[in-house]
Amino acid sequence: MIIKKIDDVPMQDVKMDGAKDVKVRVVFGPADNAPTFAMRVFELAPGGHTPFHTHPFEHEAVILDGDIAAVTEHGDTPLDKGDVLLITPDEKHQFKNRSNSKPARFMCLVPIEYQK
Amino acid sequence: MIIKKIDDVPMQDVKMDGAKDVKVRVVFGPADNAPTFAMRVFELAPGGHTPFHTHPFEHEAVILDGDIAAVTEHGDTPLDKGDVLLITPDEKHQFKNRSNSKPARFMCLVPIEYQK
Numbered sequence: 766m767i768i769k770k771i772d773d774v775p776m777q778d779v780k781m782d783g784a785k786d787v788k789v790r791v792v793f794g795p796a797d798n799a800p801t802f803a804m805r806v807f808e809l810a811p812g813g814h815t816p817f818h819t820h821p822f823e824h825e826a827v828i829l830d831g832d833i834a835a836v837t838e839h840g841d842t843p844l845d846k847g848d849v850l851l852i853t854p855d856e857k858h859q860f861k862n863r864s865n866s867k868p869a870r871f872m873c874l875v876p877i878e879y880q881k
Numbered sequence: 882m883i884i885k886k887i888d889d890v891p892m893q894d895v896k897m898d899g900a901k902d903v904k905v906r907v908v909f910g911p912a913d914n915a916p917t918f919a920m921r922v923f924e925l926a927p928g929g930h931t932p933f934h935t936h937p938f939e940h941e942a943v944i945l946d947g948d949i950a951a952v953t954e955h956g957d958t959p960l961d962k963g964d965v966l967l968i969t970p971d972e973k974h975q976f977k978n979r980s981n982s983k984p985a986r987f988m989c990l991v992p993i994e995y996q997k
Contacts, residue, residue: 766951766953766958766966766967766968766969766972766974767966767967767969768951768958768960768964768965768966769964769965769966770961770963770964770965771963771965792965793941793965793967797967798969799939799941799967800938800939800969800970800992801917801918801938801939801992802917802918802941802990802992804941804965804990822916822917823915823916823917825909825915825918825920825990827943827988835882835884837882842882842884844884845886847886847887848884848885848886849884849885849886849887849908849909849920850882850883850884850885851882851883851909851913851915852882853882853883853914853916854916856882858882872943874918874920874941874990876916876917876918
């Protein structure tokens with residue numbers, strides 16, 4: 766059994782095209798021999814966002830802190846702390862911090878083979 | 882994209898041998914066509930616990946509320962809200978609500994083929 770506190774996990778910059786002021790902690794991933802899926806926590810600086818993109822795998826996500834909107838081709842949906850999301854494979858999506866002053870965090874899980 | 886509030890997901894009794902006063906919400910599972918892994922939220926009544934058992938798949942878990950201990954063959958580990966756990970395949974484990982008065986909740990994810 767591996768027990769961690771999220772804040773103890775090292776944070777790294779997300780350098781993907783289209784990402785703005787995003788950092789990530791890989792909470793459970795290949796380095797932990799997680800067998801099937803990876804747990805990551807993303808931090809968005811004020812005004813930060815992930816890329817508006819698609820990929821052939823799903824996300825399951827949990828809103829942890831802050832004023833986050835989920836963006837799809839149908840528009841923006843503001844989310845509350847504790848909301849959970851399933852983003853299906855090949856669905857265009859983005860997470861956006863709507864605040865100008867406060868950071869925001871969400872947990873996002875993916876199949877392990879997509880966690881580099 | 883499917884967005885849910887955990888409290889809106891129907892809760893059902895966990896009737897496994899060795900479980901005491903445990904209920905579960907299947908937040909994302911086969912009914913949502915979750916492709917790879919299932920997200921569930923377990924609620925333990927005061928004094929409630931999951932079975933002390935093993936199985937051939939992993940758990941990734943997040944402590945949401947309450948005074949929960951993770952139990953292994955090496956003893957009990959009290960956990961804080963926000964702690965995350967990786968329980969490896971075939972590792973004996975249990976979640977226990979240490980409180981006599983308050984419920985406790987944790988999120989627990991498993992490979993989809995093990996979510997009935």
